[in-house]
Amino acid sequence: MPRPIVATIHVDSMKHNLALAKANAPGAKAWGVLKANGYGHGLERAMRGFADADGLALVEVDNAVRLREMGWNKPILLLEGYFDPADLETMADYGLQAAVHCKEQLEWLEAKQADLSARGVQFDLHLKMNSGMNRLGFMPDAYAAAHARLSAISCVGSITMITHFANADDAEHPLLPIAEQVRRFEQGTAGLAGSRSLSNSAGVLMHQKTLRNDWIRPGIMLYGGTPGGVTAESFGLQPCMTLSSEIIGIQNIVAGDVVGYGSRFQAEGPMRIGVVACGYADGYPRSAPMGTPALVDGVRTQLVGRVSMDMLTVDLTDLPSARVGSKVTLWGQGMPVDEVATAAGTIGYELMCALAQRVPVVEG
Numbered sequence: 001m002p003r004p005i006v007a008t009i010h011v012d013s014m015k016h017n018l019a020l021a022k023a024n025a026p027g028a029k030a031w032g033v034l035k036a037n038g039y040g041h042g043l044e045r046a047m048r049g050f051a052d053a054d055g056l057a058l059v060e061v062d063n064a065v066r067l068r069e070m071g072w073n074k075p076i077l078l079l080e081g082y083f084d085p086a087d088l089e090t091m092a093d094y095g096l097q098a099a100v101h102c103k104e105q106l107e108w109l110e111a112k113q114a115d116l117s118a119r120g121v122q123f124d125l126h127l128k129m130n131s132g133m134n135r136l137g138f139m140p141d142a143y144a145a146a147h148a149r150l151s152a153i154s155c156v157g158s159i160t161m162i163t164h165f166a167n168a169d170d171a172e173h174p175l176l177p178i179a180e181q182v183r184r185f186e187q188g189t190a191g192l193a194g195s196r197s198l199s200n201s202a203g204v205l206m207h208q209k210t211l212r213n214d215w216i217r218p219g220i221m222l223y224g225g226t227p228g229g230v231t232a233e234s235f236g237l238q239p240c241m242t243l244s245s246e247i248i249g250i251q252n253i254v255a256g257d258v259v260g261y262g263s264r265f266q267a268e269g270p271m272r273i274g275v276v277a278c279g280y281a282d283g284y285p286r287s288a289p290m291g292t293p294a295l296v297d298g299v300r301t302q303l304v305g306r307v308s309m310d311m312l313t314v315d316l317t318d319l320p321s322a323r324v325g326s327k328v329t330l331w332g333q334g335m336p337v338d339e340v341a342t343a344a345g346t347i348g349y350e351l352m353c354a355l356a357q358r359v360p361v362v363e364g
């Protein structure tokens with residue numbers, strides 16, 4: 001029999017979460033963001049789950065091509081744009097849209113515009129503003145000039161104005177509140193006509209009423225993770241990935257015995273320790289400390305000792321009926337991924353994206 005670990009992907013929950021995103025942003029169109037292999041859920045599964053999206057957005061050019069080959073015929077957006085001039089050919093061949101965030105991308109487009117427009121290519125592009133995150137985009141005071149330069153390129157069809165929030169989950173951030181990013185965006189785009197796209201999941205869930213978006217760009221919420229603030233469940237989101245395994249061994253230990261590498265845990269009294277077939281080589285975070293929650297036969301318990309490559313250990317002392325073969329839920333339905341992530345000092349995004357290749361995936 002295969003090792004008992006499995007990731008179950010809930011495609012119907014993706015549909016539910018997308019519908020919730022759209023309901024939160026009436027009148028706006030929605031990109032379903034499926035970079036990083038659909039946040040670990042699988043590109044093809046995410047494409048099916050987001051069949052009702054108005055477009056799909058990602059950062060990997062090869063996966064954008066795969067989406068076309070799998071039959072997606074609505075818009076596709078490259079969120080980091082094109083990485084070299086050759087990508088412009090791929091965009092033309094497969095009808096891809098792209099962000100434009102730096103002057104090099106403008107130059108590549110200018111250099112190829114004659115060829116591309118001779119072929120009848122008209123790109124739909126998304127001019128990105130750096131409204132304070134200082135990752136990608138043109139500064140607010142350089143934005144209008146970049147817009148004019150892009151508009152003058154013969155193979156450019158439409159230009160959407162986009163930016164990205166650093167702290168949409170923390171509106172009162174002392175250094176860069178969302179209102180300040182919006183202020184800079186409004187200032188930099190003043191007088192420019194065209195569609196706008198600002199909101200990630202946190203923007204959609206927490207600020208939609210105050211933001212004007214023609215296109216929203218939800219990611220994590222579509223997979224049932226919270227972008228921050230309150231729990232995913234309280235937003236009405238459903239988990240889309242359940243990572244489960246089984247107890248494959250049990251040890252009865254006494255006071256003074258230690259568990260796992262580094263002997264980081266020492267029992268103070270008699271205990272039953274369950275060994276679970278799931279480790280950091282499956283994508284479970286090695287940083288998860290003792291006390292991180294897990295479900296055994298649907299009952300909440302917690303990790304003891306260090307996570308190792310192929311196994312982790314849980315406390316079964318208060319679960320006398322647990323035995324070899326008992327079902328363990330590491331995260332997903334019944335055990336919010338965000339709770340596990342918080343215990344491990346990270347975010348649900350990272351856990352889902354890091355699901356390892358060796359974990360078998362099924363749908364359910």
Ligand SMILES: *Cc1c(COP(=O)(O)O)cnc(C)c1O
Binds near residue numbers: 033220
């Ligand atoms: C990943 C990404 C998103 C989605 O962000 P979430 O926090 O997952 O909703 C939106 N916009 C851009 C530009 C992104 O790179």
